[in-house]
Amino acid sequence: MSTSPVVKYLTLLAAVLALLTTAPAAVAATPFPRTADAPALADTWQAPLSTRGRYIVDAQGNRFRLKSANWDGAQGSWTGSGSADDPADHHAGQDSYGIPLGLDRAPLPQLLADFHALGINSVRLPFSDEMIHGTTPVPDTAVTANPRLRGRTPLQIYDAVVAALTGDGFAVVLNNHTNTSRWCCGIDGNERWNSSQSTQQWADDWVFMAHRYADDPRVVGADLYNEVRRDVLDDPNWGLGDDHDWYTAAQLAADRVLTEANPNLLIVIEGINWTGLPVDGLPHDRPTLTPVRTLSHTLLAAHKLVYSAHFYGYTGPRHSGATGIGETHDARYKDLTRDQLYQVLGDQAFFVTTEGQHYTAPVWVSEFGIGAGETGTAARAWFGNITDYFADHDADFAYWPLVGWEGHDDWALLRYDTSGHRYGILDQDDWRGTAWSHLMTATSRTGYVAPVADWRMLDTDHGDAVRSSRVRAAGDWDSGAYKAACPDGLRLIGLAHSGGRGLCTDTTAGDLRATGSGQTVVTDERYVPSGGDWASGYTKLQCPAGQFLIGYSLRGQRVSAGLCAPARTALGGTGRTVWFDRSDNRPADNAGGEFASGAYKGQCAADEYAAGIAFTTRLGSSPGPAALLCRASPS
Secondary structure, eight states: OOOOHHHHHHHHHHHHHHHHTSOGGGTTTSOOOOOTTHHHHHTTOOSOOEEETTEEEOTTSBBOOOEEEEOOSTTOOBOSSSOTTSGGGBGGGOOOTTSOTTTTTSOHHHHHHHHHHHTOOEEEEEEEHHHHHOOSOOOGGGGTTOGGGTTOOHHHHHHHHHHHHHHTTOEEEEEEEESSSBOOSSSSSOSSTTSSSOHHHHHHHHHHHHHHTTTOTTEEEEEOOSOEEOOSSOOOBSSSOSTTBHHHHHHHHHHHHHHHTOTTOEEEEEOEEEEEOOSTTSOEEOOBTGGGGTSOOOOSSTTOEEEEEEOOTTSBTTBOOOOSTTOOSSOOGGGSOHHHHHHHHHHHTGGGGOTTBTTOOOEEEEEOOOOTTOOOHHHHHHHHHHHHHHHHTTOEEEESOSEEETTTOTTSSEEEOTTOOEEETTSTTOTTHHHHHHHHHSOOOOSBOOOOOOEEEEOOSSSOEEOOHHHHHTOOSSTTSEEEEOOTTOEEEEEESSSOOEEEEOTTTOOOBOSSSOOEEEOSSTTSOTTOOSSTTSEEEEOOTTEEEEEEEEETTEEEEEEEEEBSSOOOSOOEEEEOSSSOBOOTTOTBOOSSTTSOEEEOOTTEEEEEEEEOOOTTSOOSOOEEEEEEOOO
């Protein structure tokens, strides 16, 4: 005789209670009861996750496609008007009490079993910074169906949900959705990561959360912030170096998470959701991931970056999604033909999956969705078209939302009434079921994904770009200069004549660097051999014999130093000079892509390494890099 649901439920809740009274580090070490479907899912993948080109892979190198849904609620549901104690003043009339929705209506085992029935393998789990710091227990009514969770704070209940999901084999991506517990996403105090707090506090909270679940290997990702957008007065930007620079803030948080908390996490960076004023005739836009074409992130861990975007039918390429005030005459996504939609999806996001570029990474559409009660022809067609696109392009995705209340939010994949009865997309009369089934069952790449060449950008636009853990550990190698160094395992292969950009790769030769921490800072011509003037009349910073370039430094535009590392094998002694002070000088195949837009660039061939940098200090000439010494890589 099989164990009764009641016994399973009580066993699970007893385990949850035990977990909540232990330190967070003990969560992963404590066995957690699984539903009947858990072993099948758990056996399909092995943590941690990383990336290979456009794909996410597990610890064995096998494709792990994020087939996800958003279990929201912990980010807050109050709409910002009226009493926060009145459910009518919460999104869709659903007071989440700052915890994942549905715990008042269905026991955890039932919820998890229904998640398995959907076919998802992962959950994006939103939270707010306010939730992290809250000390007030949720009211008993918030956990009616899970009474053993009574008396717990929202963070403690979040802990229990994380443990339940990962114990059942699901991958969990933590998502910092909001600063406050107010519903997102308008002019609400949550427009930017630092709208209601400092960037320092935001990054500190991320270190706290990443460290809290570091011992749970199925907590696989940190989705840094949701739908960065304009507030009343100011736009976010991508690379200006100010307090509204999302590119730089994401880089900061990613570095801290990977170095201070959990080096195994995927780092998910969403594009910019909205800039400008949504008024006809005034500049406005939904940049999404378009800035990545010319300024991409390079993390300390080269295979941990995932980019993210959101698409809803009621928004558009230049439409905020508003009705009434804030509505413009721009097309919404649902107004586009199938071909137009496919083109826009590629232009705004999926170009990032192109292999062999400095921006190449997986793209996760971490929000899309529609209501079960939607009757509009255009909206229904959009949902079919976008799910077809995800199926055709083997895309990673996360539906919004996963859980809701019956009679309140018909967008939810699963809805529960007060007695715990389930409604939603698993029912035959839910029109979304056909598109969902196609998305979940369409042919997808599986199995082993072979490693691909890595290309990564370095930028010293507003400070250092030292992306190597080994170089960082060696200390400040050129005090007072802006410094750049390739991630561990990559070598420098390209430079810009102005602007301070560089390009790194491991193509053809793989990781050239020898073991150990050895490196050489080159500030003069002492390593240029007699008779080896490869850039006459120019100052040459050449690596010692047996070493290759992994970094450089600048003082203003002037080259300050080259950073060289010893090779693991013998290096060739002959080479060629690649000049780029008057025009681009790059391989014809454009390998690595446009890494320094608007500047002249020089780049060694894929089967070469850079052994030296030449520049001039002549009056009237640019003091930036003017030539590279390129030599054949060992075979």
